[in-house]
Amino acid sequence: MKFNNAEDTIQLSPLWEGERFPDGRPKVPSSVLDRLSRITLEEAWGPLWSRGYHYQFEGEFKIIHPGKIMVGRAVTAVMVPKRPDLHDTLMNYGHEQEGRRGFFNQWVIDSLGEEDVVVIDMFDKIYQGTYVGGNLSTAISTRTKSGGAVIWGGIRDNQQIEKIDNINVYYRGSDPTAIADVTMVGMNVPARIGRAVCLPGDVVLGTPAGVIFIPAHLAELTATHAEKSQVRDVFGFARLNANVYTTAQIDAAWTMAMWQDFMDWFESDNAAAPYQHLTWERELEEARRNEDNGPSSDVRL
Known part of the structure; x- marks a missing residue:
């Protein structure tokens, strides 16, 4: 050996x-x-x-x-x-x-x-x-x-x-x-x-x-999914503090309207700046399918 x-x-x-x-x-x-x-x-x-x-x-x-x-x-x-x-x-x-x-x-x-x-x-x-x-x-x-x-x-x-x-x-x-x-x-x-x-x-x-x-082969994927979870939490906490959404809305699969609100915030808020290398095409497509076909499981993992 x-x-x-x-x-x-x-x-x-x-x-x-x-x-x-x-x-x-x-x-x-x-x-x-x-x-x-x-x-x-x-x-x-x-x-x-x-x-x-x-x-x-x-x-x-x-x-x-x-x-x-x-x-x-x-x-x-x-x-x-x-x-x-x-x-x-x-x-x-x-x-x-x-x-x-x-x-x-x-x-x-x-x-x-x-x-x-x-x-x-x-x-x-x-x-x-x-x-x-x-x-x-x-x-x-x-x-x-x-x-x-x-x-x-x-x-x-x-x-x-x-x-x-x-x-x-x-x-x-x-x-x-x-x-x-x-x-x-x-x-x-x-x-x-x-x-x-x-x-x-x-x-x-x-x-x-x-x-x-x-x-090792899952390291970058893990970083990406973790960062997406983090930044969605940052957005969610801000909207909960402002009484814009309920906890049930934040924890469930988001509607297209919520996703649009998130994307507007993501592209402009300073709190989102460390995460702006992330892309969201898959999540937005999933939300569109949910709107057309009814709710499915969340995609945060």
Whole structure:
């Protein structure tokens, strides 16, 4: 087996049609990451859930910076309890065949680039399962600039990590012990994080409620649908505050008259300016069909 094998990573993401990193991970554009950083967890969750992606969210974490949003591209690794023969074989292979240095966790962090988030299945180990401390978190900060870590396991040196402002760390617990008695069996492979599944190159969106892993091929679609939901809410709140519509009208499929009111507002109101890259032909066509044939389901997802 090889660690961080590009051919394997490409095989895992056949639906991605864009640029890739040399390690095979999908390279979701920075502009899409920026758009996703401004949406809520629920807005990201909706488009995924409706498309059958039901195991993308995990909320059972402690968070170093609870109010800080984290977004980046996943670099994954899977750890298992130490079995001596397996451990020695893989450690020797990494050192002798791939030229790696240090312990398994250092191999992964040494591979990080800007806007990456390291995602680690540490099988919920905390005692001697501390994947990062102050030094490796500093390395994550230096390499990713704005990323961080999601660790289904432990960390140490919390007081030092809390002083690193440009990244965030999601973790299960902390302990003063160093990492020990674990073996890495895969790097940039599918990782199970609690109830969720993360693939290398997924967009990791960390929020105060937890972490959601957005498949790379759905990242731009998720951003678009989330932004449409957001801006419709901005419009809806404004019209509710002005007593123009009832909550029942806002929450139901909109009539063509409401859509025209929205489009007039969308094209002229300053509150809509951040969203004016969006287009609405599909929604307007759906509203016209509703007028002709009777109501159908909303199209917000």
